[in-house]
Amino acid sequence: MGTANDSSKDISDRLAEKHPKVVFVLGGPGSGKGTQCEKIVQHFGYTHLSAGDLLRAEKNSGSENGIMIQNMMNEGKIVPSEVTIKLLQKAMLDSGNDKFLIDGFPRNEENRAAFEALTKIEPEFVLYFNCPEKEMERRILNRNQGREDDNIETIRKRFKVFLESSLPVIEYYKGKGKVREIDAAKPVEEVFKEVKDIFNPKVPKVPKDENVEGRCMCCAIL
Numbered sequence: 001m002g003t004a005n006d007s008s009k010d011i012s013d014r015l016a017e018k019h020p021k022v023v024f025v026l027g028g029p030g031s032g033k034g035t036q037c038e039k040i041v042q043h044f045g046y047t048h049l050s051a052g053d054l055l056r057a058e059k060n061s062g063s064e065n066g067i068m069i070q071n072m073m074n075e076g077k078i079v080p081s082e083v084t085i086k087l088l089q090k091a092m093l094d095s096g097n098d099k100f101l102i103d104g105f106p107r108n109e110e111n112r113a114a115f116e117a118l119t120k121i122e123p124e125f126v127l128y129f130n131c132p133e134k135e136m137e138r139r140i141l142n143r144n145q146g147r148e149d150d151n152i153e154t155i156r157k158r159f160k161v162f163l164e165s166s167l168p169v170i171e172y173y174k175g176k177g178k179v180r181e182i183d184a185a186k187p188v189e190e191v192f193k194e195v196k197d198i199f200n201p202k203v204p205k206v207p208k209d210e211n212v213e214g215r216c217m218c219c220a221i222l
């Protein structure tokens with residue numbers, strides 16, 4: 001009979017066969033991760049997986065972890081990786097796609113190391129939305145999504161967790177040259193301009209039939 005470990009290995013193996021392409025989308029609470037992910041999906045064909053949304057859905061499904069997830073979220077704490085990674089892996093397999101924006105994950109060193117060990121997936125790059133705390137606070141208090149954790153007391157706890165636990169993950173990926181940092185304090189469309197340049201890098205065009213002396217480029221070089 002299979003054990004829990006067998007089944008988590010099974011799901012990891014099935015996922016590895018798809019050779020998924022993953023971009024981690026990080027930034028403080030309210031920095032605009034979800035907003036920009038929606039736009040990336042429309043333009044670049046990724047599937048958006050928000051760790052927070054998956055955890056909220058799991059909580060609402062009445063699962064055995066529901067109360068634990070609710071308590072952790074209301075305290076702004078990070079849910080144990082095992083739970084979140086299982087949800088992410090299932091969503092990746094169910095999607096039928098092979099390109100994913102993983103939003104709000106990894107949020108601490110435990111998330112990062114457990115995901116790497118279990119899935120062996122290395123992100124293509126990490127999109128980091130850098131935004132001042134005052135602006136993030138203003139946005140969350142105006143978000144109106146009915147989230148229980150969008151109150152000033154929990155927001156302050158989430159900012160603390162971001163500084164203490166999530167920024168070190170961003171630093172880790174900076175050390176690997178993988179972080180693409182974006183000024184997220186600008187208006188949505190201006191932020192997206194920067195995002196587009198990252199997903200769609202401009203390749204400088206080689207001039208075709210033109211140079212100063214009227215010869216083609218290859219002749220000019222020769």
Ligand SMILES: Nc1ncnc2c1ncn2[C@@H]1O[C@H](COP(=O)(O)OP(=O)(O)O)[C@@H](O)[C@H]1O
Pocket residue numbers: 027028029030031032033034035036139140142143144184185186187188189191
């Ligand atoms: N660049 C922006 N300028 C102003 N408001 C924004 C911007 N990006 C997102 N918002 C708004 O701020 C709130 C938080 O954005 P959201 O995408 O949910 O952030 P996150 O997923 O990082 O918490 C939402 O109400 C959203 O409409």
Ligand SMILES: Nc1ccn([C@@H]2O[C@H](COP(=O)(O)OP(=O)(O)O)[C@@H](O)[C@H]2O)c(=O)n1
Pocket residue numbers: 027028029030033034050051052053055072073074076077078079080084103104105106107111149158
């Ligand atoms: N990797 C993650 C992501 C979110 N969460 C929990 O979910 C909450 C909300 O995450 P979210 O990504 O939806 O929040 P925002 O950054 O979008 O405001 C976090 O404060 C954590 O309590 C988690 O435990 N682990």
Ligand SMILES: [Mg+2]
Pocket residue numbers: 033034050052104
């Ligand atoms: Mg979000």
